[in-house]
Amino acid sequence: MEAVGLALLGALKLSLKLVVIVVPLVMAFEVLRYLPFFRRAARLSNPLMRGVGLSPAAAVPLFTGIFLGIAYGAGIIIRVAQEQQLDKRELFLMGLFLATCHAVVEDTLIFVVIGGDGVAMLGLRLLLACGLTALLAHWWKHPRTIDAKPDRLQP
Amino acid sequence: MEIAIPDIPTRLRTGFNAGLQTAWKLVKYVVPLYLLVELLKGTGLLDTLGTLFAPTMALFGLPGETALAFLAAGLLNLYAALAILVPLQLEPWQVTQCGLMMGIAHNLLLEGGVLRSTGTRAGLLTLARILLAIFAGLLYRGLHSMGIF
Numbered sequence: 001m002e003a004v005g006l007a008l009l010g011a012l013k014l015s016l017k018l019v020v021i022v023v024p025l026v027m028a029f030e031v032l033r034y035l036p037f038f039r040r041a042a043r044l045s046n047p048l049m050r051g052v053g054l055s056p057a058a059a060v061p062l063f064t065g066i067f068l069g070i071a072y073g074a075g076i077i078i079r080v081a082q083e084q085q086l087d088k089r090e091l092f093l094m095g096l097f098l099a100t101c102h103a104v105v106e107d108t109l110i111f112v113v114i115g116g117d118g119v120a121m122l123g124l125r126l127l128l129a130c131g132l133t134a135l136l137a138h139w140w141k142h143p144r145t146i147d148a149k150p151d152r153l154q155p
Numbered sequence: 156m157e158i159a160i161p162d163i164p165t166r167l168r169t170g171f172n173a174g175l176q177t178a179w180k181l182v183k184y185v186v187p188l189y190l191l192v193e194l195l196k197g198t199g200l201l202d203t204l205g206t207l208f209a210p211t212m213a214l215f216g217l218p219g220e221t222a223l224a225f226l227a228a229g230l231l232n233l234y235a236a237l238a239i240l241v242p243l244q245l246e247p248w249q250v251t252q253c254g255l256m257m258g259i260a261h262n263l264l265l266e267g268g269v270l271r272s273t274g275t276r277a278g279l280l281t282l283a284r285i286l287l288a289i290f291a292g293l294l295y296r297g298l299h300s301m302g303i304f
Contacts, residue, residue, distance in 0.1 A: 018185065022177050026174035026177060095275040
């Protein structure tokens with residue numbers, strides 16, 4: 001019985017730690033999300049966006065997804081895809097980036113709480129997502145190159 | 156995309172409610188799973204599982220027991236995985252390793268559905284996530300053993 005009590009205490013402590021992080025984080029985002037920051041960040045990141053094969057139209061859904069997560073960002077992704085004529089290639093590239101790199105603030109923080117290195121987690125994740133998307137964007141433009149290395153797409 | 160901007164108190168309230176909703180979702184996973192793992196530690200079932208997966212997880216520098224956390228991350232979410240990881244008492248760099256790999260590939264069923272709803276090829280994207288997580292894990296393990304990170 002004592003073991004159950006101790007385990008319950010541990011579980012509640014971890015829960016409390018997570019609640020203390022998540023609630024203020026979501027509140028802060030809700031307050032800040034209307035600032036022109038996102039648009040400005042999108043403009044600054046234009047060269048980087050082009051590097052991974054995306055047009056400026058993809059900036060808002062991309063940044064929403066990176067900070068908020070796919071589930072939250074999906075509504076915006078679907079709307080922008082329909083309104084701003086993102087083609088299949090761009091939609092897939094954006095999907096690839098977001099599938100591997102989304103909700104980065106919350107995901108990283110909860111692992112920092114239990115002792116992880118935030119810089120390593122965030123840095124490597126961003127780096128790999130950019131690299132993979134840029135690589136695919138590069139191949140997709142040149143169909144012959146895709147044929148030469150199909151194993152990277154269909155292993 | 157111009158939307159009417161709500162005032163600060165409304166935003167705070169919306170944020171608080173949304174935050175509590177997320178927090179509740181996470182407590183729902185964390186409490187039962189944390190309890191389960193703590194209690195399984197006494198039975199030896201976790202040890203059996205750990206031995207079974209030890210060779211695979213050793214590729215990433217992790218103990219075999221973490222396989223259960225990876226399963227929870229893939230099928231459920233990161234909070235479920237976290238609840239399983241904490242009682243295992245990993246080294247800090249191992250926590251980072253889990254955070255990196257699981258951060259890339261988690262909640263695959265639900266998020267796969269969401270990706271599909273945007274009209275793109277969700278199956279291929281999910282496969283890409285799993286492969287990238289494996290690649291990231293091997294890369295980080297390598298960097299760690301070289302003394303970087």
